[in-house]
Amino acid sequence: MRTGIFYRTDYVVSAKEVYEKLKSHFDILFFKDSSENFPESVEDKTFEPQVVISVGGDGTVLRVLKKVKCPVIGVKAGRLGFFSGYLLSEIDKLIEDLKNWNFIEDKRWMLRVESHSGVFFAINDAVLQKDVSQKIVDFTVEMTDGTFYYHADGLVVSTPTGSSAYALALGGPIILPNVEAFEITPMAPQFLATRSLVIPSTEKIKITVNDPVNLVVDGDVVGKVKEVHVRKCSKVITLLRPKSYDFSTSIKEKIGYGKMFLKNGSE
Incomplete structure (x- = not known):
């Protein structure tokens, strides 16, 4: 081989x-x-x-x-x-x-992120983030069900795969890998009620910003942008897992989510 x-x-x-x-x-x-x-x-x-x-x-x-x-x-x-x-x-x-x-073929879809800087593909997430010296930024997110406004330091658009990464650290939900949805999570929003939004994977969203911010795709800064278009990509990646693999065991072991603890504090 x-x-x-x-x-x-x-x-x-x-x-x-x-x-x-x-x-x-x-x-x-x-x-x-x-x-x-x-x-x-x-x-x-x-x-x-x-x-x-x-x-x-x-x-x-x-x-x-x-x-x-x-x-x-x-x-x-x-x-x-x-x-x-x-x-x-x-x-x-x-x-x-x-x-x-002797594997489980774990296939994951990606996001297509388009801006004037080029077209990029995100396995985990696309992050729009202000510079340290910038004031708080206004984000406008347009989609089929209307327009949402965020006054925040940044936005994270993540796949189900990326929901257990940066988005989770910001308080977003974990999305199971087989769910056809992605999520938008604000970074340090001004309003307490502003939380993650889970949207169908069929959505094509447009994000505009009042002041240029950094576009970070899977941890790599790819440019400054004022507008991006994000949608599900037809590309998929394949991870090979042992036959014993399941997602619930993975997140219990890695981050303790959904783990059972006995009253005496042991597992």
């Missing part, structure tokens, strides 16, 4: 451990820092991987998912690891699962 390995620079030791265990079982096409560009395809297409393994945290997996077209497997070497299906101690299991293609 044609396999690639991307890793975060400071996890190169962990990545080498993964490489050493996999190289005798699979055809390793490349072993690269995730900040580097994906290798250019060759004419016979045999260089293109069938699967890519990402060693690091969620940020590493996000970068890798945007570089490749094939499924990605996350090996956790970072902190939370929402995108990671395997620990470093589970590489032998990963090898067996790869040999038998």
Whole structure:
């Protein structure tokens, strides 16, 4: 099986451990820092991987998912690891699962974010955020069901995947991955009643701002904008998970959401 390995620079030791265990079982096409560009395809297409393994945290997996077209497997070497299906101690299991293609194919859709700076694709979220020196900003959000106004430091538009990231930290709801909706969450709104809004994935929204703000897509600043258009994208990414994976277990383990505790304080 044609396999690639991307890793975060400071996890190169962990990545080498993964490489050493996999190289005798699979055809390793490349072993690269995730900040580097994906290798250019060759004419016979045999260089293109069938699967890519990402060693690091969620940020590493996000970068890798945007570089490749094939499924990605996350090996956790970072902190939370929402995108990671395997620990470093589970590489032998990963090898067996790869040999038998014994996975859950976890497909996630993305957002298409269009502005004068270009077209971008968000797996987690698109954030409109003012500079520290700016005063509070006026946002206007237009959609099928009307127009909403936000007087805030910023807005986060997130997919179900991103609902457990920045939006959650701002008090937004967790949206299950199979729900056809995305959410808008204000950052430090002036009015206490201003909270997250969950809208259908069929919506096409237009956001205008009274003063240019930063557009941040999946953590990367891509430019200053006064207007953006956001909608669900036809692109999907595929994460390969162990057959034992389920979303509820993941959020219980990572952030303690919905976890059962006994009266004596133990699980």
